[in-house]
Amino acid sequence: MIDTNVNRRHGNNVKWAVTKDDDQLLPMTVADMDIATPQFIREAIQRVLDKKVLGYTMPSTGFYDAIIHWQKQHHDVSLKRDQLIILPSIAVGLSFVIRHLTQVDDGIIVMSPYYPPYKQLVVDNHRQFVEFPLVQREGQYVIDFKRLDQVMANSQVKAIIVCNPHNPGGCVWTTTELQRIQDLASEHDVLVLADEIHDDVTFSDNLPVSMMSDMMGEGVSSQTVLLKSATKAFNLAGLKCAFLAVKDPQLLATLKQAAAAEAIEEVNTLGLVATRTAYEKGAEWLKEVNAYLEENRNLAYEYLREEVPMIRPMYPEGTYLMWLDFMAYGLTDNELDEKLRNLGHICLNPGIEYGKTGSGFMRLNFAVDRSVLKDALHRLKHFDQSVRKK
Template identity: 35%
Template sequence: MQYNFDEIIDRRNTGSVKWHYFDDTIPLWVADMDFKAAKPILKAIEQVTQHGILGYTKPTAALYDSIIQWHSSRYGLLLDKQNILFSPGVVPSLALMMNVFTEVGDAVLVNDPIYTPFMTKVEQNGRTLVTSLLKEVDGKYQLDLADIEAKIIEHKVKLYLLCNPHNPGGRVWTTDEIEALLVLCKKHDVAVVSDEIHQDLTLSGHTFTPFLKLAEAAGYAHNVVSLTSMTKTFNVAGIKGSMIFAKDDALIKKISQRQQLNDEYELNLFAYTVMQSAYENGGEWLAQVLAYIENNIEITLDFLARHLPDIKVMRPEASYLIWLDCSAYAQDDQALYDKLRAAKVELNAGIRYGSEGHLKMRINVACPEALLREGLNRVYAAFSGGFKPKLSL
């Protein structure tokens, strides 16, 4: 089945977070795609509604099997049913892990820059936020292991929140990098929660390694949890649902007990349906959308190199998000954001991802090529003072 990702679908007036505007702004920001979901997923939803009864639902053996098969065949992560818990989303799971691994006041370490909820959930749950800046080397981020260890010792860190693949920098941490981090955390008895929601969006030439797989081999699974979801992979973020993976029985029991306190261990009927359909029949759609995204990444990098060469681009190794250093065009973060909005194009302000995001922006290229090119024209207009024709939607 061949999918048409060039189709422009009007998402205005649908309640879309991404397309909330009352004008012709091109949104290249929040992390969802402007592509229709895979036909098997849409068909599965249709079959549920045609059945007509939308009653209480629990995960089936077939759902568990689909999750187990997907992660085994793609990543060599061997799971059993008892290793899998469900959650409304990765962000709620991050908050849950504060209560699993730490107490109020304990120190939690994250990298900078990082996906914003990593920081906000730490602080909102009364923990002490500790950050370690990523180092930019040869145009990509690296973990500063010496700084991470120093921060762990100084602040008596109890929990490390890892983002792999990294958002917003797009790094897929190598096996060597993860193993080095694992050794360090094991040495200091620091628990690790690895957000791996972008794992399936790993791009050509890169290999994703589940943290839990290495932790189990190192005898540290009792202190490690992985979080993931089908929502980013298959562009179904509006259908809430994610998974928590752990390989230690006592840890699984502790997490489950915490979930029971707030009844946050169940998903809705459509989430279970979409999850199973995606993992059983979504592979063809995913392969095609990744090829389309990779072409859009090349279009973006080529456009910026030719027309805005002073923007420093961090080539992503996963996902459809590209990290841009726009410091040549502004001295103030708000002014930088406002300049782009005035040109009727919206990107994510880098400063929201930590101090390392100063004068940086995150651009989402998961959209039809025509929309992307118009958006890039507006970025050019913002920084050059020029104007480009509007794209009729």
């Protein structure tokens, strides 16, 4: 059922655009998959196309029901239709929430390293970007809660973005960690913006818990906005459909009014169909894809540890992203990027773009055909041998 036979070299694909200048370069970058969007979704889209008209369409009851059912069944999140706001994307949704639930000059905490657009969404909306470094312990990131408490205690700070599973670190925050974030947020009156776009990509050794899970208790609802879409797990990023969920009546009223004012819910018709179909029919397909990705993860992690020990991978508990520590080579970020391209013929996402804590790191996307992953790993070994020879 999984189809990895995709050629994305042509067209304006973001990931593969680098090969226009150098067709020997293998990009392992942008967080979408070189795995075909499932056939049952493409067929559902085709049925819409077969009706020959792509005019205005309303989100169906089935669309909302599919989200509600999926979130309850897979993430233990109980939602009602009127607690949902449809969005074109998570990025648009974050900007929207920041603009309507915080004020100019408010501080927004972002754990570093971070998904790079977070910074722009905060700064370009004239909020203060409060970079909060994650701490490495035994090769994994942990949250320094004492420090978080101090940072939240600053009266300027009004919100925190919590990315779970974490891009780029691949960490799945534990229930205890999520609860502690919520406790501090409650104590300091800080809004929690939970970006859970990666939470359907799950591996057998780590299941992410949602910030809005019923298990987190009633209290979290009053200060949490959940942002989510089917795009990462089902490879639908180009279709522009996401949603946010908010339970607190006051926050909900503010966001509903703002959504009407901005017509933010007017999303792509095909995105509505794809999202509904993913959640209605996608569970089995996703299980298979996740098992494939888990094998890819294990293969890449073990290969690097055994064959290229100077590259130290962080173990991805979730996501199809692997965060690689290249510090042992003693290269600057520019040198590292250049040598990976010129000696390894591989293109990774430079860690420095993910914040101060990202210096010396690179991010690798392993959602590709296994043969491509093996090729990428061999290129990393070749890079390693070439750099050490010099």
